[in-house]
Amino acid sequence: MDHKCMHFRRAFVLSFAVLLSACASAPSVPTTTPTPAATKTLEPTSTSTAPPTITPSPTITPNVAVTQQYTDFISIVQQYYEADQISKTEGEYVVLNDYEEENALKLSYAWAETGVVAKNFIVRADFEWNNAIDTVNTSGCGFLFRLQPNQDHYIVILDAYSGVKLASHTDRGTFSMGSPQNGELPLPDFGSGPYQATFTLIVNELQAYVYVDDSYFGEYELLQYRIIDSGVLASAVLSAASEGYGTRCKMTNVRAWILDP
Numbered sequence: 001m002d003h004k005c006m007h008f009r010r011a012f013v014l015s016f017a018v019l020l021s022a023c024a025s026a027p028s029v030p031t032t033t034p035t036p037a038a039t040k041t042l043e044p045t046s047t048s049t050a051p052p053t054i055t056p057s058p059t060i061t062p063n064v065a066v067t068q069q070y071t072d073f074i075s076i077v078q079q080y081y082e083a084d085q086i087s088k089t090e091g092e093y094v095v096l097n098d099y100e101e102e103n104a105l106k107l108s109y110a111w112a113e114t115g116v117v118a119k120n121f122i123v124r125a126d127f128e129w130n131n132a133i134d135t136v137n138t139s140g141c142g143f144l145f146r147l148q149p150n151q152d153h154y155i156v157i158l159d160a161y162s163g164v165k166l167a168s169h170t171d172r173g174t175f176s177m178g179s180p181q182n183g184e185l186p187l188p189d190f191g192s193g194p195y196q197a198t199f200t201l202i203v204n205e206l207q208a209y210v211y212v213d214d215s216y217f218g219e220y221e222l223l224q225y226r227i228i229d230s231g232v233l234a235s236a237v238l239s240a241a242s243e244g245y246g247t248r249c250k251m252t253n254v255r256a257w258i259l260d261p
Helices: 064-082
Strands: 009-013 092-095 099-103 108-118 120-131 140-147 153-159 163-170 173-178 195-204 207-212 215-221 231-238 247-260
Touching (some): 108 140, 108 247, 120 140, 120 231, 140 195, 153 195, 153 231, 163 207
Antiparallel strands (some): 120 195, 153 163
């Protein structure tokens, strides 16, 4: 599998005044104005089991730095298993291309496919983002996942002011799923832009979990009737403004652990 970024750029334009804002307004479909769905009540559950020992079989590389990155990721996988956020530890380790994009189309998001197609996975990257102007609209870096041939997908964004926001997009419209539930810590103080954070997304069947700077930020219950199949993983940028460069996003050290292709 070629996991290099395909630089295939798509964009969705949103007609609402605020996308995924702190009050969780819903973004719109690119060509039509959807009716926002009602807020969903989240009731995640988990069951503790004894953690097994991970026995991966990666391709051996003489590069010490790459080997250390792999070893570090293995320990993270084990941590998430012990937290009952993934159901197994076996998987494929993938190094993805860095991503850099700016989007000056207000209240829209653009993405580039990573080359990964997966149902359940862990993806982790160092984010750096900035806005051309001060704005209260949600903006920043994130991931688009389980992208289907008919364009159904989820998008998750890290914003410096409102935190993590998730939305689903189907032919019924876009549905803002708001902030994650059951997080342990408040949003860190990112200071003034450009903002920086390490972001981790875990997708396991109907649950998604997010970490910001290695602190557990919360979880989502995904849809039970749509977007449940394997799909494309993409790096994404959500724009808050049209002035200047809009919103600029850069991702480095992008790594993934594919649990179920």
